Amino acid sequence: MKKSLIALAVLGFTGAAMAQSSVTLYGVADAGIARTQTRDPVTGDKTSKTGMAASGTMNNGTSRLGVRGVEDLGGGLKVGFNFEHGLSLGNGAGNLSGGQMWSRAANLWIGGNWGTFKMGRTLNPSFYALATWELTSTANYSAVDNTYGFTGEGSRTSNQFSYKTPNLGGFSAELGYVLKDDNAGKAKWDLGVMYANGPIGVGLGVNKEKDSKTNYALGGNYNFGNFKVAASYHNVYAAGSDLKRRGFSLGGTANLGAFAVTLDLTRDTKNDFGGKKYTNGVLEGKYALSKRTFVYAAYLRLDSTNNYGIGLRHNF
Template sequence: MKKSLIALAVLGFAGGAMAQSSVTLYGVADAGFGKINSPALGAAADPKIEMLGSSAMNNGTSRLGVRGVEDLGGGLQAGFNFEHGLNLENGAGNLSGGQMWSRAANLWIGGNWGTFKMGRTLNPSFYGLATWELTGAANYSVVGNTYGYTGEGPRTSNQFSYKTPNLGGFTAELGYVFKADNSDLAKWDLNAIYANGPIAAGLSVNKTKSQKTNYALGGKYNFGSFAVAASYNNANDAADLRRRGFSIGGTANLGAFALTLDLTRDTKNEWTGKKYTNGVLEGKYALSKRTFVYAAYLRFDGDNNYGIGLRHNF
């Protein structure tokens, strides 16, 4: 009898502990076919129509992730996120800057005062851009590809960051990388975001020591069945060569179907020595809340690229 009571007490305690924490397995499966002609987007020496399982013309990169969160009490939580990219052409890993879990490997703690995070993660500049970008920051985003996701790509390693709580739709995040973790060059990265009702706007700024400052400012207004967006971008490469310009575009939502046209125009381009007008035309049809088919055409620095595929989120 005593053993039964003890067992019930242990199970009750374990159940209470489990109720305060959770671990979630999630991911994306994305594959299709198309043709990539732009060398900067990974074109082959002799481009042909091929299967696309991890490319610039997929809507997103297939991935498998795990995230967890624990309620520490008093409004305090701790959590983690690990994420690994996959190539559905052959099952190989898609190493977004490193080894396994290179898409995300971080630990955080947060409460009503905000969130403090440590590790490899999407950087604040990326979140600022994703606030207003019309394709949902797809792999074929014309803004992201033309201006290098605010000049530094979407992810940062060895980053410490603080994000404010949501204050009436306004949030801000500041990230920092010590020079010992970045080839003796300290780096900071920040965003300021307002997203409330039909209005979404984001400012992204980042700077690496001894290099010029990168920034992007954009906004989007959602009318319901139609949304418009515009931005101004200034990006610098490691040699401090500059590319800057603006974007303008719109999305029409027609039930399960959505059509997006987004254009960029260079006002200065030291990367290639020539100013370009780039653009993406994207069509998506939702088969369910988690699955959609898509077709995209990307005109990038004088080359034509296209992809047709299927994406499933789980």
């Protein structure tokens, strides 16, 4: 009888512990048809391609499969992880965002009322700053991303240690750091400062790698309800050089029930990459079929090339 009571107590304790842990499988399926154009930077010749769009420039997003988990340790302390793998719906091949499988995310974190400390491959703090205000929700065809990159450093970094503050009335900040021995002898830091409260979203992203210039981007948006406007300023450099691209963006989104249309333009004020200043832009239309599924059509004008496509995205 005593052993039975002990066994029941152990099972009850185990059940309580398991109830405080959770693992979630999630992902994105995105595919369509698109015409993309590339331009030879030397000759100026253009090459066009029409076919299935699967994890490409004219997709709204990259198809992916991910798993994340969190355990409540008690006292406000939690620990979690995130693994994420990109893939193409065209042939099932992996879409390797700078690595091998799980190259979109592979990290471990611990957090509480004091903030969150994260280790591994993850999105840059400056990416989150840009995502605070960018009108297309950082779509693959984003004019801002394709013109200036995500604050010059792309969207992800490996071997990163980062700390993110708790949300303080809409304000938050995150600082990431990569040790030099984990980055070919060049230490790197990345900072994102964000404010998101009510109709206002503002983000400042700054990063620097040793022997390279400092990149930065500042942007914000204001939501009037059925209409949102956004503007930004960017100054980014090629790694290890004085070559830079500088400019601004201005755009707006109109929400008409299930339909939304966005126009976002960028304009160079300086461009050392080819020496020509470009006006780029994206025109996007989206129609929500449900909370997790929408169809989209987009046209991207990028450095004198014309790209357009139509597709379907499902989040799960």
